[in-house]
Amino acid sequence: MSETSSASSTFLPKHGKSEEIDTQDGNSIIPISLNEGVSSKLLQKMVHDALVWCSLHGLVVGDKNNQRSGKVPGVGIVHAPIALLPMSFAQRHFLQACELTPIFNELVDRVSLDGNFLQDSLSRTKKVDAFTSRLLDIHSKMLETNKKEEIRLGLHRSDYMLDAQSKDLLQIELNTISCSFPGLSCLVSEFHRYLLNHYGGDLKLDSTRVPENMASTRYAEALAKAWKEYNNARAVIMIVVQTEERNMYDQHWLCSILKEKYGVMTIQKTLAEIATEGRLQPDGTLLINDQVVAVIYFRAGYTPNDYPSESEWSARLLMEQSTAIKCPSISYHLAGTKKIQQELAKPNVLERFLDDKDDVTKLRKCFAGLWSLDDSKIMKDVMERPELFVLKPQREGGGNNIYGDDVKQMLLKLQKEGSEELAAYILMQRIFPTESPAFLVQDGILHEEHVISELGIYGAYLRNKDKVIVNEQCGYLTRTKVSSSNEGGVVAGFAVLDSVYLT
Template sequence: MATGWGSLLQDEKQLQALAQEAVDRALAEGVLLRTSQQPSCSDVVSYAPFTLFPSLVPSALIEQAYAVQMDFNLLVDAVSQNAAFLEQTLASTIRRDDFTARLFDIHKQVLKEGVAQTVFLGLNRSDYMFQHNADGPPALKQIEINTISASFGGLTSRTPAVHRHVLSVLNKNQEAARILSNEPCKGLALGIAKAWELYGSANALVLLIAQEKERNIFDQRAIENELLARNIHVIRRRFEDVSEKGSLDSDRRLFMDGQEVAVVYFRDGYMPSQYSVQNWEARLLLERSRAVKCPDIATQLAGTKKVQQELSRRGVLERLLPGQPEAVARLRATFAGLYSLDMGEEGDQAVAKALAAPQRFVLKPQREGGGNNLYGEEMVEALERLKDSEERASYILMEKIEPKPFDSCLLRPGSPIRVVQCISELGIFGVYVRHGQTYVMNKHVGHLLRTKAIEHADGGVAAGVAVLDNPYPV
């Protein structure tokens, strides 16, 4: 194995034994998913897939990703407060993308009625890859920022112990000690707790909007348990439950089953398939309320790919973050090439560029949850079909980031152990709380490293493609 760890293993037998020991430790630490056969309310679980060894990551890139996270927190929040910017940026997208249009309609209704919410909470995750440079060190390049249901803060808080254990078994105690401590779970819960406290009602609850079939429930439970330890109670409900039993009083306080709700934490509602007519009505009810939404609808819109593309235009960051040239420079250094596909000369040029060199680009729709992007042949087919249609405005074009592959051993339930060529993606969790116009909290709270075989172009852990990992700083 060229990860730097392969030389520690003598033979296949030792690899198998070590993998079994790693899996047992992952199960003991609670690095768990429900199985796809029994995704809800079942006692049948498996370990979440992970790498046998931590992956080598340049410490300079880890430090850079952490250093820019507070800037990204402020940027997301600035975009969410700038109704004119959101409307202008998303105008072409909402004409052709029904899902973004429905979100934007709710945003407009809330603005028209007047925003009742006074405390704003962001729990986001900015994701990066490491662009390989033949003649210099790798560069940190942002893929996207997740502003809704940024997941795996719970499980990734438990993976350092697994990799420390693996290295300790091999008598590599000094190396084991170098694996970074990482507890995003605590930091995310801290943000929710601060928002709950500022809401100012001691008996109010946190409402977690959950999917009925949720394999990744232990990731969510980790945050719930942190809140319960602070005596903050969490109830899990579906959009359908909100539709049936949610209500607002005359002050637009939100009640669920007769109990007041201080914070609504969305772990659902980021994909079109998650909404029925009833669910859209429930979302509107939640957005109209005084409760702290994480995210509120404007912040969800701030995380769209179209906004990401617009932020890369010259002068836009300066307008949104006036008087902060250092923050602008840190942010811009992480941007990959991003191109509009709106109708007109600029969009035509982007289409021509992608068709001329498809290996250099990726086509991205306005979707979260992994597995939505188009590459290579698929991208060419889509662009040929869309190039003269206004529908192309519902996508953006992005320069493809090309990391240097490395060997890694991926452990998955029910799959043979194999060493494959892989690439990694680093996410940094950010938390901010704003009360009126005052920032009460703005911090980075941990990281998530995911690794996948290079045969997979797109998709995360929940999509069954990537596996959990830890960065080993070098």
């Protein structure tokens, strides 16, 4: 659910090439100029093994060319887009990102408890952003009824890029709803270790430098522990899903672990189905067709597209009013918005929520530049050098950010419409990571490209009143894309799943 920043114009991308592997007669037609150490014959073997491995191990997504693939399991399955080899990444920066995760988990929890901070920080955005306004309305209703979320579960992911100029690891965003790929990211790491175990000698690469990834297992464990805290053995975990989801297998991995390892049953429901089938008992228990729901895990509900009618909004309010454990609750959802990210980057704001000065220092070190559009000095800089900034609306799910000269044009347009319109956006420093050569496999075809990568660290947080039950780093997600692309969605076809090779 994250958009990556593109490489700087000073890192001009080479023209990527792509050719299909000829697996019938052994004649490879793959250009290898990006990596002279890998022969075309070896590449052919690795790609063949990669496609077989993905099929056997469930590293798959729905086929965008099959209309039923996002609706019916098992129909129209293709291998997930992947990097053939892991991305080189400094171990110290990887460990830094892992170390930050429990601090960010705690920060989200404390911010979520400050209703006035959330409402005040988003008050101007509410006036010009209908989607954020509806979320805030639900939050207000919960504040008015003084409803307490005693058991709070967060499954988060903090995304980073390594800035080439400063050599600093900088945060792109913190996701608190529908953090995708905990299932498939584990498989990519496993696949890369498998490939290096077989071909590492030829490549002079060590499989043990690809860190183990336990995101799906740890996420499932956190969900199971939350289910246990609810204390109803007959209750289920409900996953809120979109009507069409080509990434459904990523979700099914969690369901499978919950059932096989913990004996916890899951159900998948759209917001429309919840509106039709859901009801509250007098004590706040949520029933879906007479099944008690202990935990609600959102893999939908983060975009206006998920709310085509009032029924979906009614379902969101119904769930929030229930005693079920929400992942995320409405307050956790709002704590992950872009505007809150910007507010937390202001001087002395982190100190409002965190007592440990060292923790505050660690978080501030990874903050990229974030500004309100009320800042006249920064607006002057943007007009002069728009390529150095990213304009972000209060949206998740990719494809929403604005780059390059479009930043300037959008700001001029918003200024004409009135200063209030600017409150719907935040301005962020554009991160310019170093590009590197890579081999990407999409639709069974090997592409040789210059790429940039983004590292996401998964985190889980579970608290029951004053007792913190879980606060940990759970695994990681690496997404790699062609350096000339502004977009970063894997399922949308802009990026591939990857893992890290620690150096």
